[in-house]
Amino acid sequence: MLKDKNIRNLFWGRLVSTSGDSLYEIAVIWYVFELSQNAFYTGLAVAIVMIPNCFNFLLGPLIEKTNKAKVLIYAQFFQFFLMLLIPIGIGYGYESVFLVLGIMFCISFLENFQGTAEISVVPRIVVKEERGKFNSLISSSQQLVDISMKAVFAGFILTIGVQNIYLFNALTFLVAAIFFSMLKIKSTTGEAKQTTGNWEQYQSSLKTGFAYFFKSKIVFICLPFLIANFSFGMAEAILPVYASERGGAEQYGIVIIAITLGNLAGSLLVVKVMRYPLGILMIVLPLLSFLLWSSSILVSHNGISTFLLE
Structure with missing residues (x-):
């Protein structure tokens, strides 16, 4: 399955992206605590990471109307530039908990688009018969990467320094963007043309879904x-x-x-x-x-x- 170049690029792109996510989610909370020495700000940091995830259910129809490959690439590039601001700020002696919190919110928001696009792009790259195998492989590999990155963080947090952690973190987003840029996916721009009726149908489906869930x-x-x-x-x-x-x-x-x-x-x-x-x-x-x-x-x-x- 991984002999296919397209599938391989998607696989490695997702793994590299996961390594960045795993590292920054825990490193940034400790960094916020170091800057503030206040549990209120660490709680705020966790909330900022989690709140954008609450709107995942709204993104599916929007992602379907766009070019998924471009969503993956741009999301990773923007995350790269945003994450790079933290080590640059540390290098110039500017360390602000509010800067970190703002960057966290933007990155978490972009991750919603990226994650939804990653799921949507699988059927366009992996044949139906191999999707279950691919999803199982990527899921187990992501768990292994998650553990490995947190083990690295646990072992070297005191020696490599926060600035280097975030610099490495930024580079993972850049590498993931490079892998995603090599994906060859049929353009979905034709799907972006939506009529008012389609938008009304989307609103109606959303209301029906909410009603069904709560009843x-x-x-x-x-x-x-x-x-x-x-x-x-x-x-x-x-x-x-x-x-x-x-x-x-x-x-x-x-x-x-x-x-x-x-x-x-x-x-x-x-x-x-x-x-x-x-x-x-x-x-x-x-x-x-x-x-x-x-x-x-x-x-x-x-x-x-x-x-x-x-």
């Missing part, structure tokens, strides 16, 4: 997951403060890699766990998470605490 039982199924995501967001926001009290940047890196390994282990074990009734799992698993997280806070030994948090 069906889906909202009750999604509610626990929304609460869980909110809890993880809060934990991510206060993690720099927690790590600082227990050892500083090195401990933050260790906790990040521990949580990443825990997520990987959970994804591998989910098949066996799903043998049990969903209703029981939705009660037992959150309760177990509460007990483990609470214990990790109460235990003073960093090793045991990190293991419980994992």
